[in-house]
Amino acid sequence: MLETHLSDQRGTADHGWLKAKHSFSFANYYNPRHMGFGPLRVINDDRIAPSMGFGTHGHENMEIITYVMSGELSHRDSMGNQEKIPAGEVQKMSAGRGVRHSEFNSSDSSEVHLLQIWIEPNVQGIAPEYEQFTLDDLPLTEGWRVIAAPNGKWHDAKGAMRLYQDAALLCARATEASSELQYVLDGQRAAYIHVATGSASVNGMTLHAGDAVKVWDESLIKVELHADAQVLLFDLPRH
Structure with missing residues (x-):
């Protein structure tokens, strides 16, 4: 079964310096039909104005992934990390028992466009962790980059970022993959597929940037990447 979640069905927020679209209920946006999907809790599509950003704030017991699509984000946290995240790089922060950070x-002169993703962990109170990679350095399997997975391993692919949940985040980009990809979904699993940029077809259904589809009871997912497509696939436990 496939259920679409289209871009114009997302929540929106305009703070002047920040323009955001929320796939799931977040902050002042509440929709009981879109509270998350399994342990996937947040996908925020953020555009941050030049020289602006989020001041220091805290998180606990959450897996936080930042996927930068254009521009460059500066990150500083209470673990001592002070990094820049340009387009083409991805960061994962396991907040664990508590971490504070800022993002600017x-x-x-140019805005930064990013996805901030929250996944609920299956363990509580761990020591906070930080990882950052270029997408090109992450493992590739069957045309899919494995961004994050339990113990950094998904099937035969090793070297992804460690995710404290029985879930995986993969991506496919039109610039490096065949235009047609497949993904085999275990019958006890579900998938959430989000088109970050460009457009793509999922099992014959055309999706554009910001669109997503929930998938379950489908053993084979066929994805056709169109020009400039970046597609994120979350492999998740059934809920």
């Missing part, structure tokens, strides 16, 4: 647009 590094540019004084």
Whole structure:
């Protein structure tokens, strides 16, 4: 079964310096039909104005993934990390028993466009962790980059970022993959597929940037990447 969650069905927020679209209920946006999907709790599509950003704030017991699509984000946290995250790189922070961080647009002239993703962990109170990679350095399997997975391993692919949940995040980009990909979904699993940029077809259904589809009871997912497509696939436990 496939159920679409289209871009114009997302919540929106406009704070001037921040324009955001929320796939799931977040902050002042509440929709009881879209509270998350399994342990996937947040996908925020954020555009941050030049030289602006989020001041220091805290998180606990959450897996937080930042996927930068354009521009560059500056990150600083209470673990001592002070990094820049340009387009083409991805960061994972396991907040564990508590971490504080700030995020700012590094540019004084261009906006930064990113996805911030929250996944609920299956363990509580761990020591906070930080990882950051270029997408090209993450393992590739059957055309899919494995961004994060339990113990950094998904099937035969090793070297992804460690995720404290029985879930995996993979991506496919039109720039490096065949235009047609497949993904085999275990019968006890579900998938959430989000088109970050460009457009793509999922089992014959055309999706555009910001669109997503929930998948369950489908053993084979066929994805056709169109120009400039970046597609994120979350392999999740059934809920």
